[in-house]
Amino acid sequence: MRLFTPEAMREADRKAAEMGYPSLLLMEWAGMKAARVYRELFGHRPAVVLAGKGNNGGDGLVLARHLLLEGVAVRVYAAEGQEGDALLARGALEAHGLDLRPLEEAAWGPGEVLVDALFGTGLRGPLEGLYAGLVDRVNASGLPVLSLDLPSGLPFSPHVRATATVAFAALKTPHLLVREACGRLFLAEIGLPRHLLEREDLPEVATPEALLPLLPRRPLTAHKGSVGRVGVLGGFRGEGLRYAGAPVLAALGAYRMGAGLVHLAVPEGTPLEPLEAVFHPVPGPTLPAMRVEALAVGMGGGPWGREWALKALEAQLPTVLDADALHPEVLEAYRRAGVRAVLTPHAGEAGRLLGKSPEEIAQDPLASARALAEATGQAVVLKGNPTVVAEGGRLSVNPTGNPALATGGTGDVLAGAIAALLAAGLAPFEAARLGVYLHGLAGDLLAEEKGVGLLAREVAEALPRAREALARNQAPLSLTRM
Ligand SMILES: NC(=O)C1=CN([C@@H]2O[C@H](COP(=O)(O)OP(=O)(O)OC[C@H]3O[C@@H](n4cnc5c(N)ncnc54)[C@H](OP(=O)(O)O)[C@@H]3O)[C@@H](O)[C@H]2O)[C@@H](O)CC1
Numbered sequence: 001m002r003l004f005t006p007e008a009m010r011e012a013d014r015k016a017a018e019m020g021y022p023s024l025l026l027m028e029w030a031g032m033k034a035a036r037v038y039r040e041l042f043g044h045r046p047a048v049v050l051a052g053k054g055n056n057g058g059d060g061l062v063l064a065r066h067l068l069l070e071g072v073a074v075r076v077y078a079a080e081g082q083e084g085d086a087l088l089a090r091g092a093l094e095a096h097g098l099d100l101r102p103l104e105e106a107a108w109g110p111g112e113v114l115v116d117a118l119f120g121t122g123l124r125g126p127l128e129g130l131y132a133g134l135v136d137r138v139n140a141s142g143l144p145v146l147s148l149d150l151p152s153g154l155p156f157s158p159h160v161r162a163t164a165t166v167a168f169a170a171l172k173t174p175h176l177l178v179r180e181a182c183g184r185l186f187l188a189e190i191g192l193p194r195h196l197l198e199r200e201d202l203p204e205v206a207t208p209e210a211l212l213p214l215l216p217r218r219p220l221t222a223h224k225g226s227v228g229r230v231g232v233l234g235g236f237r238g239e240g241l242r243y244a245g246a247p248v249l250a251a252l253g254a255y256r257m258g259a260g261l262v263h264l265a266v267p268e269g270t271p272l273e274p275l276e277a278v279f280h281p282v283p284g285p286t287l288p289a290m291r292v293e294a295l296a297v298g299m300g301g302g303p304w305g306r307e308w309a310l311k312a313l314e315a316q317l318p319t320v321l322d323a324d325a326l327h328p329e330v331l332e333a334y335r336r337a338g339v340r341a342v343l344t345p346h347a348g349e350a351g352r353l354l355g356k357s358p359e360e361i362a363q364d365p366l367a368s369a370r371a372l373a374e375a376t377g378q379a380v381v382l383k384g385n386p387t388v389v390a391e392g393g394r395l396s397v398n399p400t401g402n403p404a405l406a407t408g409g410t411g412d413v414l415a416g417a418i419a420a421l422l423a424a425g426l427a428p429f430e431a432a433r434l435g436v437y438l439h440g441l442a443g444d445l446l447a448e449e450k451g452v453g454l455l456a457r458e459v460a461e462a463l464p465r466a467r468e469a470l471a472r473n474q475a476p477l478s479l480t481r482m
């Protein structure tokens with residue numbers, strides 16, 4: 001499934017029209033499907049539809065007609081000046097005897113549901129004046145809000161904060177980048193010819209269907225040397241902050257993702273955990289002899305991070321470079337040596353590498369991940385909500401994960417988990433996408449069970465359940481298709 005920009009969506013609509021597909025049919029389906037979502041969520045509660053003058057407003061007018069026909073009480077406040085399909089939708093609604101009132105008079109009361117059909121993909125800048133005021137009133141109303149296509153105002157501020165959003169034809173960038181504004185997400189098929197949605201040049205949304213085939217198979221004859229062995233190199237002993245648990249959590253992430261054996265190279269004196277690992281206590285960063293297929297490097301490395309990564313390079317193995325290993329000199333050395341790596345920065349680390357502030361990185365995670373992938377020639381996992389995976393020209397946006405994961409050590413677990421998938425033979429981009437998806441899903445399963453207050457080690461423990469959910473086709477996309 002591809003993630004559309006508003007422009008790419010409009011282009012698909014235009015191509016469909018050029019091919020002879022009537023755009024009025026698209027609008028009719030959009031409004032009808034949205035009405036279906038309305039009824040599913042709100043039953044017969046009375047609706048107040050706010051319709052702009054463009055096609056998004058047109059969708060709202062179609063929805064109003066369908067609700068009316070189903071016996072739902074509807075009031076419509078609409079902007080003046082509809083043209084084309086939206087004007088036809090207005091006529092069709094008025095033919096049913098409904099009087100449209102001016103948007104300026106918009107009012108509502110307790111028990112009603114607001115339908116936000118003000119603006120969709122046609123918005124060209126931030127809302128001002130009447131519209132900004134209306135959006136503020138909608139958000140302050142305390143009523144449920146169903147947004148059609150996009151919460152109006154996105155990607156700018158102010159924008160509607162919806163209870164639920166029905167995206168038409170495809171997800172658009174703001175649905176995942178400003179997830180919080182959308183509430184529960186529905187994706188409605190509206191009849192666009194399929195091939196117009198297959199745009200390989202656009203970012204991918206990492207769906208269970210796309211990831212399932214990547215899950216490493218475990219044959220009956222599997223043994224611990226055949227399913228992928230991981231070396232974890234990290235930790236630091238000296239002055240400064242110490243995250244002694246970080247390499248341990250990476251080892252747990254690797255085991256829980258299915259690694260057959262995990263070797264741990266850590267500073268002498270570090271507690272020997274987990275029991276299941278093979279330990280290599282070392283006086284300083286070095287590459288001990290170990291038979292492994294992939295490495296995870298840098299977790300808790302502090303000032304040793306750079307050195308750990310440069311030593312690890314001697315193994316010439318696919319490597320996850322995390323946390324303190326994310327150093328320009330390291331990335332340059334890996335590029336020169338032609339060693340494949342997965343970089344796992346959060347916005348702060350990515351910002352340091354790209355010479356930007358964390359805020360600038362988070363502002364456009366797609367562009368930031370792509371820029372770092374291009375600059376380093378490696379696969380990049382830019383962590384956050386959403387996490388974006390980039391390699392070469394390819395981009396993938398991850399739909400799993402939640403703020404319960406915002407707790408120390410979950411990133412270390414992720415680094416180990418991705419290394420286990422590399423060790424099992426997956427290419428960097430695939431290992432990164434699958435690892436990120438399952439890590440997020442583990443967090444989702446736990447958050448459902450326990451809410452906020454997770455421990456990173458619990459996220460590692462939940463990885464097998466996430467893997468099972470994917471294998472059994474029970475992994476939710478937190479997206480309902482209509
Ligand atoms: N096309 C299709 O086939 C299908 C499209 N579909 C639906 O159409 C939606 C896209 O429709 P759209 O292109 O008409 O744009 P839309 O979001 O309604 O807004 C345009 C209006 O906003 C105005 N405006 C712009 N910026 C502004 C600002 N800053 N502040 C204030 N006003 C501003 C602009 O006014 P103008 O400046 O042009 O006079 C114009 O009137 C899409 O999201 C989906 O819901 C579906 O029905 C399926 C088939």
Ligand SMILES: Nc1ncnc2c1ncn2[C@@H]1O[C@H](COP(=O)(O)OP(=O)(O)O)[C@@H](O)[C@H]1O
Pocket residue numbers: 323346383384385387400401402403404405406407408409410411412413414439
């Ligand atoms: N609000 C959030 N929504 C979804 N995932 C999150 C959120 N906050 C953190 N995470 C995830 O938790 C992990 C945190 O990693 P990181 O910042 O490296 O933490 P640490 O260094 O403590 O391990 C990442 O995988 C990130 O995507």
Ligand SMILES: [K+]
Pocket residue numbers: 056116117118119120147148149150151152
């Ligand atoms: K809208």
